[in-house]
Amino acid sequence: MKRILEFIIWLCVAFAGAGALGAIALHRGEPLNATWFVVAAVCCYMVAYRLYSAFIAARLLALDDTRATPAEIHDDGRDFVPTNKWVLFGHHFAAIAGPGPLIGPTLAAQFGYLPGTLWLIAGAALAGCVQDFIILFCSIRRGGKTLGQMAREEVSARGGFIAQLAVLAIMAILLAVVALVVVNALKASPWATFTLAMTIPIALLIGVYLRYLRPGRVLEGSLLGVALVMFAVVAGQWVAESPSWSRAFTFSGVALAFLIIAYGFAAAVVPVWLLLAPRDYLSAFIKTGAIFSLAAGILLVRPQIMMPPLTRFIDGTGPVFAGKIFPFCFITIACGAISGFHSLISSGTTPKMILRESHARFIGYGAMLLESFVGVMAMVAACAMPPGVYFAINSPSSIVGSTADAAAATISGWGYHLDPQTMTQLARSVGEQTLLNRAGGAPSLAVGMAQIFSNTIGGERLLSIWYHFAIMFEALFILTVLDAGTRVGRFMVQELGGRVWKPLARMGWMPGILISSAIIVGTWGYFLYQGVVDPLGGINSLWPLFGIANQLLATVALVVATSILLKMKRVRWIWVTLVPTAWLVAVTMTASYQKIFAANPDLGFLSKANSLASQIAAGQVPLEKIAETHRLIFNQRLDAVVTATLALMILVLLVEAAAQWYGILSRRREGVLHEAPRVATQWAPGFSGTAHGDD
Amino acid sequence: MRRAGKFAERKLRQFWRGVREWCGDAAYERYLRAKGRSDCDQRALTAEEFYVEQVNRRYSRPNRCC
Numbered sequence: 155m156k157r158i159l160e161f162i163i164w165l166c167v168a169f170a171g172a173g174a175l176g177a178i179a180l181h182r183g184e185p186l187n188a189t190w191f192v193v194a195a196v197c198c199y200m201v202a203y204r205l206y207s208a209f210i211a212a213r214l215l216a217l218d219d220t221r222a223t224p225a226e227i228h229d230d231g232r233d234f235v236p237t238n239k240w241v242l243f244g245h246h247f248a249a250i251a252g253p254g255p256l257i258g259p260t261l262a263a264q265f266g267y268l269p270g271t272l273w274l275i276a277g278a279a280l281a282g283c284v285q286d287f288i289i290l291f292c293s294i295r296r297g298g299k300t301l302g303q304m305a306r307e308e309v310s311a312r313g314g315f316i317a318q319l320a321v322l323a324i325m326a327i328l329l330a331v332v333a334l335v336v337v338n339a340l341k342a343s344p345w346a347t348f349t350l351a352m353t354i355p356i357a358l359l360i361g362v363y364l365r366y367l368r369p370g371r372v373l374e375g376s377l378l379g380v381a382l383v384m385f386a387v388v389a390g391q392w393v394a395e396s397p398s399w400s401r402a403f404t405f406s407g408v409a410l411a412f413l414i415i416a417y418g419f420a421a422a423v424v425p426v427w428l429l430l431a432p433r434d435y436l437s438a439f440i441k442t443g444a445i446f447s448l449a450a451g452i453l454l455v456r457p458q459i460m461m462p463p464l465t466r467f468i469d470g471t472g473p474v475f476a477g478k479i480f481p482f483c484f485i486t487i488a489c490g491a492i493s494g495f496h497s498l499i500s501s502g503t504t505p506k507m508i509l510r511e512s513h514a515r516f517i518g519y520g521a522m523l524l525e526s527f528v529g530v531m532a533m534v535a536a537c538a539m540p541p542g543v544y545f546a547i548n549s550p551s552s553i554v555g556s557t558a559d560a561a562a563a564t565i566s567g568w569g570y571h572l573d574p575q576t577m578t579q580l581a582r583s584v585g586e587q588t589l590l591n592r593a594g595g596a597p598s599l600a601v602g603m604a605q606i607f608s609n610t611i612g613g614e615r616l617l618s619i620w621y622h623f624a625i626m627f628e629a630l631f632i633l634t635v636l637d638a639g640t641r642v643g644r645f646m647v648q649e650l651g652g653r654v655w656k657p658l659a660r661m662g663w664m665p666g667i668l669i670s671s672a673i674i675v676g677t678w679g680y681f682l683y684q685g686v687v688d689p690l691g692g693i694n695s696l697w698p699l700f701g702i703a704n705q706l707l708a709t710v711a712l713v714v715a716t717s718i719l720l721k722m723k724r725v726r727w728i729w730v731t732l733v734p735t736a737w738l739v740a741v742t743m744t745a746s747y748q749k750i751f752a753a754n755p756d757l758g759f760l761s762k763a764n765s766l767a768s769q770i771a772a773g774q775v776p777l778e779k780i781a782e783t784h785r786l787i788f789n790q791r792l793d794a795v796v797t798a799t800l801a802l803m804i805l806v807l808l809v810e811a812a813a814q815w816y817g818i819l820s821r822r823r824e825g826v827l828h829e830a831p832r833v834a835t836q837w838a839p840g841f842s843g844t845a846h847g848d849d
Numbered sequence: 850m851r852r853a854g855k856f857a858e859r860k861l862r863q864f865w866r867g868v869r870e871w872c873g874d875a876a877y878e879r880y881l882r883a884k885g886r887s888d889c890d891q892r893a894l895t896a897e898e899f900y901v902e903q904v905n906r907r908y909s910r911p912n913r914c915c
Contacts, residue, residue, distance in 0.1 A: 489914070642910060
């Protein structure tokens with residue numbers, strides 16, 4: 155009886171999900187309510203978790219709770235800490251949820267709400283969650299080894315090296331693109347710049363508090379910091395209203411880029427307890443709070459979706475970024491659907507803290523479903539504003555013009571009505587001089603979030619506070635990613651550089667620290683500067699490059715997972731990882747090819763370089779702009795070389811892996827697994843790991 | 850009624866403990882407990898030493914995603 159009831163309930167959930175998805179896909183005419191998105195996403199996630207993840211756990215991985223996990227075997231209270239599954243879920247989610255699932259869907263909204271929403275739901279359930287779950291499982295069975303170590307052992311030594319290089323490349327491009335998002339959100343905005351600048355002394359204060367005054371009291375230190383940051387958001391308004399203070403905090407894009415580069419360098423070399431750690435604590439609290447508030451806001455306000463399901467830009471002529479739905483929707487939305495970067499978290503920290511193998515399903519698969527839901531919320535927030543406003547905020551000035559009148563004329567000409575006064579009014583109501591040409595996703599998401607929040611609490615009066623709270627929330631955790639990424643990048647440069655010049659690998663050697671920090675900051679700083687001076691806004695070329703790098707890393711992770719599953723003799727179910735791998739290879743290779751060779755100069759790096767070169771040859775470039783144009787040509791060619799190198803690395807890995815798979819399947823080669831020996835658990839079946847001895 | 854109160858109190862305690870563990874507030878207590886269980890006779894780190902060592906270790910590997 156219980157089974158029948160359960161079956162009926164799940165059938166209802168499945169029908170509700172299918173019905174809501176059908177409504178989203180087929181609805182035309184009147185604006186759709188955001189509730190449909192929430193129902194579709196939640197029901198699909200529930201069904202995917204109940205059925206697909208259970209199938210993977212039971213059939214493919216055969217999770218074994220009688221086997222001790224690395225946390226039990228090595229329990230040292232430092233890295234290997236047996237952790238309650240809910241707490242670890244929170245840890246894992248806080249680690250994987252970065253700016254990507256917020257910005258990617260916001261940018262992909264230029265195609266309309268439909269392609270992005272479908273990819274967020276389907277991509278997460280069938281690819282992203284699968285990757286996170288299986289890599290987590292593989293790492294647990296190998297004592298918590300990293301993706302690079304597993305690639306070296308289970309695929310080939312070259313595979314490990316490629317994974318390491320891919321991580322470094324994605325890190326540099328990621329840091330550049332997220333820094334660019336911050337620059338575009340802060341330029342000519344004294345309020346936002348002041349608020350973000352204040353987070354630095356606040357973090358330093360909390361750093362000193364947690365080190366000297368109350369060592370390790372993270373909760374009270376963070377709450378104090380959060381209160382100060384909230385005060386800084388409010389104080390930003392006074393700064394913006396004061397002519398002299400406002401001037402002091404008004405910066406151009408280039409000036410902000412140099413400030414962020416200098417900050418990144420400083421953050422990488424100063425002690426981690428002073429700036430990076432306290433900023434990360436602040437960011438984790440504010441990020442979690444803002445995400446849950448956004449979910450609550452959407453449920454309470456239930457905004458109408460103003461964006462059409464598909465826009466005219468599915469033909470590849472989009473102003474935010476060029477390229478058709480295939481492959482660019484799947485490149486732009488990386489983190490909300492599948493992100494290679496997650497495999498670094500799934501194979502680094504989390505496997506050393508997991509209590510039971512069966513928890514990998516909830517933590518690996520479940521946390522990624524929640525991240526996908528964050529992506530769906532970002533899509534709702536972006537699509538809840540009129541399309542004209544969305545395009546005015548996200549389009550570069552070279553396409554729509556830099557005045558409200560010009561932008562309104564261009565965007566209305568595309569069929570998305572926009573009144574010039576609307577943009578002026580909106581900018582004034584959020585406390586900004588202008589919202590035009592702020593490509594990068596952060597400001598449009600902030601407008602969407604502010605409208606949802608102000609409809610819940612405060613109304614129009616608090617719109618500007620909510621807008622700057624949203625900008626601060628995005629910029630704060632982007633800068634945290636920047637700090638943490640630069641530091642990790644520094645260690646990678648030291649490790650790789652140490653192979654060539656031994657002293658560089660010495661961790662405490664100050665010249666080595668300075669040189670390696672300068673290399674990593676110089677690399678992302680160069681791409682950042684290139685993005686800031688790019689007439690198309692930089693996001694147009696950098697975000698797809700980041701998406702390609704991220705999805706290529708996901709390909710590495712899925713290739714490693716496929717190799718391990720083949721060695722485990724799970725040939726019958728190998729499609730679970732092989733199908734997403736094939737999809738990612740198709741997407742990334744097509745995108746790489748188009749970004750390098752497409753004849754359209756807005757899309758292809760080489761054709762853009764050639765078109766600029768022919769403009770110089772034809773004498774169409776003014777004399778004073780020739781040096782700048784030469785630099786743009788160089789940058790386009792550099793982007794082409796970076797894209798080609800990434801694609802080539804993955805092709806080499808694929809060929810190596812395919813040769814290995816063929817060898818195993820044809821039994822010409824022994825598939826040797828490098829799992830840690832099985833140790834039986836000593837813990838009682840009900841042990842929850844809440845705390846030893848005090849529960 | 851008293852049972853419901855006890856139940857709520859237990860759940861609140863669990864939640865509070867979960868929050869402290871999630872944010873790292875309880876990390877030193879965990880370390881001392883693990884240290885007490887191990888056979889190693891090295892002196893335990895002080896709260897300050899442990900905090901600095903822990904954040905140095907945590908931020909030397911990818912721990913925040915895009």
